[in-house]
Amino acid sequence: MLTLYGIPNCDTIKKARTWLDKNKVPYQFYDYRKDGISPEKVSSWFSEFPWDKVLNKASTTWKELSEEEKAKVTDAKSAARLLSSNPTAIKRPVIEDENGKALTLGYNEKIYEETYLK
Structure with missing residues (x-):
């Protein structure tokens, strides 16, 4: 079974959940946000997606960080630490397969069709 990572009140998460439900x-x-996420889990997504794509610099969370905090994010390890402590700065959603491999990042209907309806 797939695992969809995110926060329930996010509009993009709502779109992804609606699409998955509609397509069964x-x-x-x-x-x-409620259950937390480890730096190790976040780091595992970097094998499929570059860390600077998983880090959502358009997020309110990122924008509200101090310049000093932002400057500390220079590589995958520092990004994983930041995203673990500030999970709402993760681009949403991340969907994993049953083995924990990240399949998709963000919501894109065409990519969802190609990935989940094969």
Whole structure:
């Protein structure tokens, strides 16, 4: 079963969940704001997506960080630490397969069709 990572009140998460439900794609939802997320889990996504794509610099969370905090994010390790402590700065959603491999980042209907309806 797929795991969809995100926060429940995010509009992009709502779109992704609606699409998955409509297309009868089974998944479980993981609320990382409520349940937290480890730097190791975040780092595992970097094998599929560059760390600077997983880090959502358009997020309110990122914009509200001090310039000093932002300047500390220079590589995958520092990005994983920041995203673990500030999970709402993760680009949403991240969807993993049953083995924990990240399949998609963000919501894109065409990519979802190609990935989940094969």
